[in-house]
Amino acid sequence: MTPGRITKIIKGRVADGTYGRGTVLPAEKHLAVEFGVSHWVLRQALQPLKDTGVVHAICGRGNLVPDPQATQSAAREARKITKIIRERLADGRYTVGTWLPGAGILAAEFDVSPSTVQAALRSLKQEKLLAALNPQGTYVIDPQHPCAPPPDAQSHHVAIGKVIRERLRNGTYPPGSRLPTYAELASELGVGHTTISNALQLLRKEGLVSERQRSKRVYAVRSASEHPESGRNVTREPAPQGGRRSKVHQSSVSGQ
Template sequence: MTPELITKIIKGRVADGTYGRGTVLPAEKCLAAEFGVSHWGLRQALQPLKDTGILHAICGMGNLVPDPQAPQPTAREAWEITKIIRERLAEGTYAVGTWLPGTRVLAAEFGVSPATVQASLRPLKQEGLLAALESQGTYVIDPHHSCAPPPGAPSHHVAIGMVIRERLRSGIYPPDSPLPTYAELECEFGAGHSTISSALQLLREEGLVSRRQRSKRVYATVSASDPE
């Protein structure tokens, strides 16, 4: 089933009340199984509904049908993302003096709009944990010590590699499991084949992923939190 048809079906279910206001859609893995597509194919189908406000992605909850009478979910989305990024700053996943992944990469990771990502970063900038350089990006600073901008914003493939590395570390891609296909990663991150290939090459050099003989898929070797 094509993503366009899935989008139409889900939009129809929202319109006829099958998925009522204020309710959360079935888990993405359940919808993917229902429509006979991959998880990443389903996300491609859901994205137009998020872009137009028919659905909201809420971190830790899933895809919500907004209720105009309820508090705006965008604020909750941003708050949840702020919380996650704050945790990554505290544990050193995003170290002082390094660039954060770009807004587009973070939006793809969390399944939200770039505007929501920008809203989530605003409190961290106000607290002196992040700083932004116009046209370059956002980097991590120490609120108690001056910190010069790091040299050169990370290229797209490096930023994508950071996101995939975090997924390996957190167990989203367990050891010995296949990563999404190149096509699925290209769709998620809005990147070309060569960019995804370069991102995965970085992880191969670190021994975090590998390509198996007679297979076009890339597999997780160990999680990024495992000792070498």
């Protein structure tokens, strides 16, 4: 089947509601199998649909059929968030030389998607109130000195560690559960891989998480409700599926 024929079929499905507004098209590999073509041919077929706005490519989600009403609603939400953040900059809640909370954190606070948060931040960056340092994140700048160096990355991973620590305490990451991957945390919290790694290193030292070195999988220790104020350094591997309890190694304060 030719790319042009596939383009026409998919466009027809969007028009008749088979692929409704606001829905994601089937994965490209499934469409390629359906039409009996290679992935490369399918991408050729999709490109005219993207160019004309019939579908939008959304990173991490696939090809989305746009919903004009949802787009307008997201734009309104972005303007509201821009206003709120501008007020926080004015009243000193977000001070010059500090990192802004990650896009994922702000998205959870305002109950919107990270893309809506990014849209809200875009205008503030254009006003020279914020600046981005990829992949570390977004920080507050002085419009009179927009070229000032970014804040120390140390303060950023400490702030991210605080977010993850609170999730461990409130049960978002229950004891013994596996945390999201480094990449997933970096994407959600809007920071770089190194910032996540440094944040988790802090939590490992506190005995709140453990990591399997080979797989790089991080787990909430089963004693997550017992916080490190006791002065113990605890590392624990999650119990294997067979039910046998894992060993706990403790460094006693007494040095025993």
